[in-house]
Amino acid sequence: MSDALLTPEALEAALRQIGAERYHNLHPFHRLLHEGRLNRGQVQAWALNRYYYQSRIPLKDAALMSRVEDPALRREWRRRIEDHDGTNEGDGGINRWLALTDGLGLRRADVEAGRGILPATRFAVDAYVRFVRDRSLLEAVASSLTELFSPNIISERVSGMLRHYDFISEDTLRYFGHRLSQAPRDSDFALDYVKREARTRQEQEQVLEALRFKCDVLWAQLDALYLAYVEPGMVPPGGFRPDNTA
């Protein structure tokens, strides 16, 4: 690594390159999910495990905010918590994710308790929360930058799942419609932030490393789903076992 500072444009290009090579749209489990090649039980396993990720996002955003001294940055970041928790009982992203798990026939109490989630889901997601809590604010903000790439995968997922699965409806997928406007707003802000605040080459490298780490967090969750529910079908002790594979 040279120690020459990258221009903000070169830093952005390097971030986008990481997404092009490592984002979870490339994972074989997502290919199967979006192309209609999973059965209902496998889709249930995905939605159940992914609920744990959703449920921890406000915790990691609160951990980030607890270290922010600038009211303007807190004002910006707290919207993320409102997006997930809603401002009233019954709205917000977590609730919309539960509409998906309800629609798939999972019991709400099991989903909310994380009953049957895979060990690797818990380890990967908890590692993300810890990373945001323990690393610098710059790295914490940078680790959210996977969202730069999420609108494409969400569009692909919604159209693919509606086309291929008769147990999926527009209503059960309404979580994703909201993300299509929230994610670009959030990631544009985070991208401007890291381009402005990474003032040395070392800090720029930390930003790039944070994004690689986050891609690994997402990828590891899908590896675990693939091993347990696709090939070789090795559900760990205590793991969710679909009773309907039709």
Ligand SMILES: O=C(O)c1cc(C(=O)O)c2c(n1)C(=O)C(=O)c1cc(C(=O)O)[nH]c1-2
């Ligand atoms: O559906 C997806 O593929 C996807 C990806 C990501 C992401 O790239 O981290 C997020 C989400 N969804 C999402 O719904 C979400 O709320 C979210 C928050 C964050 C974050 O790191 O703060 N990423 C993501």
